[in-house]
Amino acid sequence: MDELLKLAKVRFVGMDKTNEYDRELLEYAKKLSLIKPMFLAELCNVVETIARFNPSLALSISAHHLALYCLKDCNDFCAFALTEKSGSNVKAIETKAEEADKGYIIRGSKNFVTNGEFAEVFVITARHEGKVNVFAVDKGGIKAERVDLGCFRGSGIAKIYIDGIGRELGDLKLAMSALNVGRVVFSSLALGIAKRCFELALNRAKRLGLINNQGLRWRFVDLKSDIEVVSSYINSVVSSFSEKDGVRPAICKLKACKIAKACADFAVEVFGAKGLIKHSITEILYRYAKALDIGEGTNEIMKEIISRSF
Ligand SMILES: Cc1cc2nc3c(=O)[nH]c(=O)nc-3n(C[C@H](O)[C@H](O)[C@H](O)COP(=O)(O)OP(=O)(O)OC[C@H]3O[C@@H](n4cnc5c(N)ncnc54)[C@H](O)[C@@H]3O)c2cc1C
Structure with a gap:
């Protein structure tokens, strides 16, 4: 897995520039059995870890498992x-x-x-x-x-x-149950992006001494706390998961995407104008974080699902 992550990280910016999927990375993921059926906790962990280095590959694996839920088994993507x-x-x-x-x-x-x-x-x-x-x-x-x-x-x-x-x-109903699984996995993807953005910002703030400003330090504290809360909530949904329950996956997705966007926004801020250079990692993650609001059902649809439980 470490080798895959290294390769995935190196290839990520190139994938963004060319708008092309990377067959070699996909084959590597397949060789590691990442496309075989897994327990939800394991899948969330895999997707979150890969999303930190290469959100595109993480989305491919996540979408594959959404389909796999309906197919039960399949040896290819x-x-x-x-x-x-x-x-x-x-x-x-x-x-x-x-x-x-x-x-x-x-x-x-x-x-x-x-x-x-x-x-x-x-x-x-x-x-x-x-x-x-x-x-x-x-x-x-x-x-x-x-x-x-x-x-x-x-x-x-x-x-x-x-x-x-x-x-x-x-x-x-099968498609809806698959989406309930998919939204929890997608939340882990969002969490991976949030953590990567947080780390990028923190490393730079430490390197430049920006962290010595109390105002900025407290912003890190707020984001870190939200990341921990969302992470715990995802774990709790995973540990008592019911595919018929659409409400908790919708809450997961809403909150995980919100923290991913907040962290991506903050990372750009901490990097200043450099954070907006086209195809820099912060600029890419900023674009990707916004898409989380839309993929696997929009925020508004998540709110509709949650409100139906009242
Ligand atoms: C990165 C990414 C990957 C994706 N992968 C897949 C995939 O693998 N398979 C797939 O099938 N689709 C995929 N999608 C598509 C995604 O599921 C849809 O974009 C999403 O469901 C919204 O549909 P739409 O874009 O047509 O927007 P619309 O449904 O047209 O929505 C437009 C706006 O209206 C709002 N809206 C719509 N209906 C309501 C309502 N009832 N109440 C309140 N507001 C409402 C929406 O929230 C949104 O803000 C992907 C999208 C992205 C961005």
């Missing part, structure tokens, strides 16, 4: 494709599934699919007889078009066009 032009309104999706001799014919398109460029198997939501169900489609039935997003540029994020045979995996 997978993608979970839900988003369409209806966005957060998953009930309005237009991708269609029609019963055929050997399964279902799935036709439609999905946007912003992590791992879309390189996945071998795609978990896809599609409408069949009025209901949204979950299907698996092999890459032969997919055409992927890279999306030029300003974040997670090494995660193979793509728009995909589907025209292939699918096998049914379950109903919409």
Whole structure:
């Protein structure tokens, strides 16, 4: 794992510059069995650790496991494709599934699919007889078009066009349960970014003596306390996890993304203008931290889920 982390760290800025996924890194992660099913606690730990060095690789692993939850097992990278032009309104999706001799014919398109460029198997939501169900489609039935997003540029994020045979995996509840797992893992990714930004800022503040200013020191204290609280909350959700409970994963995601953004913002501040140099690590993490508000369901959707429990 240490070797993977070293390589992942070195390659990260390059991935951001080129907007290309790194096949060698993915193969390395596969060799270390990071794409095999894992206990949630282990997966969160892996994703958080990798996110500190290479958030793009961490997102790819996280998205793979979201799909794997529906597939149960798969020996290659997978993608979970839900988003369409209806966005957060998953009930309005237009991708269609029609019963055929050997399964279902799935036709439609999905946007912003992590791992879309390189996945071998795609978990896809599609409408069949009025209901949204979950299907698996092999890459032969997919055409992927890279999306030029300003974040997670090494995660193979793509728009995909589907025209292939699918096998049914379950109903919409399966996708929702997978998202509950995914949001906890995504929170660990956010925590990894928060910790990296905090460390970058702290190292610089110590090196330049900025830490001697009480005002700045107390800002570090506030962020450190929030990181610890979010970390403990994620651990508590993981230790008593129920895939049917959407509320606690939504709280996790909301809070973890908030602290990641606060730490990324602070890191840029501590680095001054240098913090904004294009493709510097602080500038990259600042862009990536914002995306956390949107991926795996937006903040507003998290709030809607939480408010339904009142
Ligand atoms: C880095 C990244 C990776 C991603 N990976 C994947 C992936 O692997 N698979 C996949 O399927 N998708 C993926 N997505 C897409 C992501 O899930 C969607 O972007 C997200 O669900 C929001 O959909 P949208 O972008 O269409 O925004 P919209 O749904 O159009 O939302 C626009 C705004 O309206 C608000 N809004 C919408 N509905 C409501 C409501 N009911 N109440 C209050 N406010 C509302 C939203 O919060 C948001 O602020 C990824 C996105 C990112 C950024």
